Amino acid sequence: MIREISCQEAARYVYGYLDGELEPRTRAEFLQHLEACRKCLGAVEFERRVIDFIRDRGSSESPSPGLRDRVRRLFEAGAGAGNGGSVTRER
Amino acid sequence: MSSDRDSSPDRRARLREECLGHLDALYGAALRMTKNRQDAEDLVQETYLKAVRNLDRYREDAGCKPWLFRILTNTYIDLYRKRKRRPHEVEFDDEGATGIYDRIVLSFPSEKEEGPLHSPGGLDDFLHRFMADEVKAAIDELPDVFRELIVLRDIEGFSYRECAEMLEIPIGTVMSRLHRGRKSLQERLWDYAAEKGYVSPEEEEAAS
Numbered sequence: 228m229i230r231e232i233s234c235q236e237a238a239r240y241v242y243g244y245l246d247g248e249l250e251p252r253t254r255a256e257f258l259q260h261l262e263a264c265r266k267c268l269g270a271v272e273f274e275r276r277v278i279d280f281i282r283d284r285g286s287s288e289s290p291s292p293g294l295r296d297r298v299r300r301l302f303e304a305g306a307g308a309g310n311g312g313s314v315t316r317e318r
Numbered sequence: 319m320s321s322d323r324d325s326s327p328d329r330r331a332r333l334r335e336e337c338l339g340h341l342d343a344l345y346g347a348a349l350r351m352t353k354n355r356q357d358a359e360d361l362v363q364e365t366y367l368k369a370v371r372n373l374d375r376y377r378e379d380a381g382c383k384p385w386l387f388r389i390l391t392n393t394y395i396d397l398y399r400k401r402k403r404r405p406h407e408v409e410f411d412d413e414g415a416t417g418i419y420d421r422i423v424l425s426f427p428s429e430k431e432e433g434p435l436h437s438p439g440g441l442d443d444f445l446h447r448f449m450a451d452e453v454k455a456a457i458d459e460l461p462d463v464f465r466e467l468i469v470l471r472d473i474e475g476f477s478y479r480e481c482a483e484m485l486e487i488p489i490g491t492v493m494s495r496l497h498r499g500r501k502s503l504q505e506r507l508w509d510y511a512a513e514k515g516y517v518s519p520e521e522e523e524a525a526s
């Protein structure tokens with residue numbers, strides 16, 4: 228028997244649900260509520276779409292071409308670091 | 319894994335390519351965190367420098383992305399955001415941060431009549447008017463502690479636990495900051511849309 232939860236309680240689980248971070252029992256309670264409550268289901272779908280949208284629009288930056296070269300050189304310098312390359316060792 | 323501390327050239331070359339594969343993601347996160355291209359490049363370079371120095375000690379089990387992001391986040395906090403105590407940080411407030419769902423429903427009648435699930439047009443129309451630069455500007459306006467979590471969770475997809483470890487805060491704080499950051503970001507986008515005329519005055523009025 229799954230406990231019934233209120234819309235107010237369900238609202239607190241929306242992000243946890245979308246982030247895949249709810250405990251199994253809470254998740255079951257939440258999903259049972261969504262089956263019966265169109266309002267909360269709408270809110271979940273809304274939040275999901277906004278998060279997807281933020282991910283889509285907020286990512287994808289290109290560093291200057293020089294950065295990749297400089298980083299690559301760090302690895303090459305680092306390869307000789309064991310016997311005193313140009314990268315200062317910690318410790 | 320037995321080869322964890324192996325420093326053979328093969329392993330180094332493989333790790334180098336693996337680490338370089340995350341350059342754009344690290345740079346994107348660094349740019350959102352520092353809000354400045356030069357600082358972002360410096361931060362990424364510093365991150366890789368520390369990674370190279372610690373390559374022999376890196377454990378491969380979890381892949382190098384969380385490892386690199388942990389170095390990035392720590393370096394960012396040390397160099398660009400001095401660790402501060404925030405005794406007055408307001409705790410999670412149900413009523414304070416409501417987001418814009420109700421306003422969207424009111425503003426786009428089709429959402430109300432058919433329900434948001436059955437009329438993707440309303441919300442999508444609203445969202446798709448935003449250019450990437452406008453969304454990034456809205457993220458950049460968020461307070462540091464919210465912006466960091468939008469970057470680490472929403473853009474980079476780290477778990478609550480990973481975010482908590484990187485930022486050295488409790489998981490409960492991750493959840494409350496993420497909640498408030500997301501709602502606050504929605505409200506900023508809404509205000510921006512109203513300013514730009516993406517939502518008409520009637521829509522704005524209906525919503526207020």
Ligand SMILES: [Zn+2]
Nearest residue numbers: 234237264267
């Ligand atoms: Zn409900």
